[in-house]
Amino acid sequence: NAGVTQTPKFRVLKTGQSMTLLCAQDMNHEYMYWYRQDPGMGLRLIHYSVGEGTTAKGEVPDGYNVSRLKKQNFLLGLESAAPSQTSVYFCASRTPNQETQYFGPGTRLLVL
Amino acid sequence: SQQGEEDPQALSIQEGENATMNCSYKTSINNLQWYRQNSGRGLVHLILIRSNEREKHSGRLRVTLDTSKKSSSLLITASRAADTASYFCATQGNSGNTPLVFGKGTRLSVIA
Numbered sequence: 001n002a003g004v005t006q007t008p009k010f011r012v013l014k015t016g017q018s019m020t021l022l023c024a025q026d027m028n029h030e031y032m033y034w035y036r037q038d039p040g041m042g043l044r045l046i047h048y049s050v051g052e053g054t055t056a057k058g059e060v061p062d063g064y065n066v067s068r069l070k071k072q073n074f075l076l077g078l079e080s081a082a083p084s085q086t087s088v089y090f091c092a093s094r095t096p097n098q099e100t101q102y103f104g105p106g107t108r109l110l111v112l
Numbered sequence: 113s114q115q116g117e118e119d120p121q122a123l124s125i126q127e128g129e130n131a132t133m134n135c136s137y138k139t140s141i142n143n144l145q146w147y148r149q150n151s152g153r154g155l156v157h158l159i160l161i162r163s164n165e166r167e168k169h170s171g172r173l174r175v176t177l178d179t180s181k182k183s184s185s186l187l188i189t190a191s192r193a194a195d196t197a198s199y200f201c202a203t204q205g206n207s208g209n210t211p212l213v214f215g216k217g218t219r220l221s222v223i224a
Binding site for chain 1: 142143145147152153154155156157160200204209211212213214215216217
C-alpha cells in the first residue's frame with residue numbers, strides 16, 4: 001500500500017494563478033482532511049470530508065475549494081493564489097472507527 | 113482557533129536524557145493524540161489516550177492525561193539522536209467525526 005500520497009511535492013505560483021492539489025489514499029478511508037502548516041502555527045484545518053460527495057469547512061477555508069468525487073481522492077483547489085497561501089499543505093485520512101490519522105508527505109507551495 | 117498548546121516550544125537535551133513535553137487544551141475531549149514530524153516530512157501517529165485513561169505507555173513513550181487540568185504530557189525516556197523531531201498534540205472532541213485540532217508543537221533536539 002502506498003498509504004496517502006500527494007501531488008505535486010513542490011510548486012511555485014504567481015499571484016492570481018490557480019492550481020489543484022491532489023491527495024490520494026489506497027486504504028479505503030472514509031474521512032479525509034486538508035491542513036496547512038505555517039512556521040510557528042502548527043497545523044490548521046482547511047476543509048475535510050466524511051465521505052464521497054461530502055465536504056465541510058475547517059478553521060481556515062477562505063480562498064480554497066475542495067471536491068471529493070471519488071472516495072480515494074480529495075482535491076484542494078486555489079482559484080486565485082495569494083502570497084498568504086504560501087505554506088506546506090498536508091492531507092490526511094482515517095476510518096470512522098479509528099481515531100488516528102494517516103498523513104501524506106506534504107506539498108510545498110510558494111506563491112510569488 | 114487551535115485547541116492545544118505545547119510547552120516548551122523548543123527543547124534541547126543530551127542523548128540518553130529524558131524529554132518531557134506538555135500540552136494544554138481548552139474544551140472537553142474524547143481523546144488526545146501525539147504525533148511526530150521529522151523535518152520536511154508528514155506527521156506520524158505516536159500514541160492515543162482516551163479521556164477516561166490517565167496514563168499510557170508505548171515503548172519509550174509515556175503519556176499522561178489530566179482532564180481536570182485539561183493537560184497532557186509526553187515523556188520520551190532514554191532519548192536518541194533519532195528522536196530529534198517536532199512533536200504535536202492533537203485533540204478530538206466528543207462527536208464521532210470531529211476533526212483533530214492540533215497544537216503548535218514542540219521542537220525537540222537530541223544532541224549525540
